[in-house]
Amino acid sequence: MSYQDLATPRAARRQCEKGVGEVRARQWNSAEASLRNAIAVYPAYALAWNELGEALEESRKLEEAGSAYAKAIAIDARLFSAYARWAVLDASQERWDRVAATTDAAIKLDPIGWPVLFFYNAVANFNLGRLKEAEQSADRAIAADQFPRAHYILGHILAARGDYRGAVEHMSKYLDLMTFAADAAQVRAEIQDARSRLQQLP
Numbered sequence: 001m002s003y004q005d006l007a008t009p010r011a012a013r014r015q016c017e018k019g020v021g022e023v024r025a026r027q028w029n030s031a032e033a034s035l036r037n038a039i040a041v042y043p044a045y046a047l048a049w050n051e052l053g054e055a056l057e058e059s060r061k062l063e064e065a066g067s068a069y070a071k072a073i074a075i076d077a078r079l080f081s082a083y084a085r086w087a088v089l090d091a092s093q094e095r096w097d098r099v100a101a102t103t104d105a106a107i108k109l110d111p112i113g114w115p116v117l118f119f120y121n122a123v124a125n126f127n128l129g130r131l132k133e134a135e136q137s138a139d140r141a142i143a144a145d146q147f148p149r150a151h152y153i154l155g156h157i158l159a160a161r162g163d164y165r166g167a168v169e170h171m172s173k174y175l176d177l178m179t180f181a182a183d184a185a186q187v188r189a190e191i192q193d194a195r196s197r198l199q200q201l202p
Contacts, residue, residue: 012042020051031055046076053082057089065089073105080111087120099124107137115144122153131161148177152187155194164198167191 008016019034035052038045053068069086072079083106090098103121111117118141125134134157141150155171158164171191175184 008045009042012038012045012048015041016045016048016051019048019055023051023055026058028055028059032059044075046072046079046082049075050079050082050085053085053089057085062089062093078109080106080109080114080117083111084114084116084120087117087124091120091123094127096124096127100128100130103137112144115141115147115150118144119147119150119153122150122157126153126157126160131157135161148174151177155190159190159194159197164194164201167194168198 015034015038019031019038022028022031022034032052032055035048035055038048039052042048049068049072053065053072056062056068057065066086066089069082069089072082073086076082083102087099087102087106090096090102099120103117103124106114106117107121118137122134122138122141125131125137135154138150138154138157141147142154151170151174155167155169155174158170159167168191171187171194175181175187175191178184181187
């Protein structure tokens with residue numbers, strides 16, 4: 001039993017458990033109500049805030065969802081699932097500054113088991129033109145050996161830096177790992193473009 005479990009009133013835990021079950025059952029409105037009940041009993045319930053964020057996000061209440069994830073992190077700075085969910089939410093809206101800030105904060109805590117955070121940090125920094133930082137994060141996501149798409153974003157980063165050989169290598173590696181990727185045709189076209197650019201180099 002964690003410290004959070006010991007500190008959380010039983011009534012709040014019961015409501016949170018009910019809400020988590022409703023989230024898993026995709027009963028978003030019921031989940032929101034249960035999780036808000038848990039938070040009403042115990043406002044410092046980081047897990048309940050995190051799960052509430054997911055329920056709100058699925059109900060398309062995106063600003064409220066982001067606020068819930070932020071609250072979860074403010075209560076428990078090592079709740080990496082909240083960082084990841086918030087980063088994915090902001091990435092879907094192309095809020096790259098916020099994605100970078102959120103994932104930077106998580107990375108300072110060294111979330112080794114959360115390569116998705118390094119991946120979204122790489123994507124955000126790439127879109128912000130910070131290629132050095134993007135490459136470092138993509139490398140860390142790849143090192144975790146759990147997130148094949150990190151090879152794809154690293155390919156883009158290397159292409160932007162003029163390293164077309166490296167771009168081909170990593171995009172090809174992505175396809176090797178994800179044979180049936182939905183974007184395979186697009187990636188093959190990008191690989192061909194990188195090869196063409198490589199052949200044009202002096």
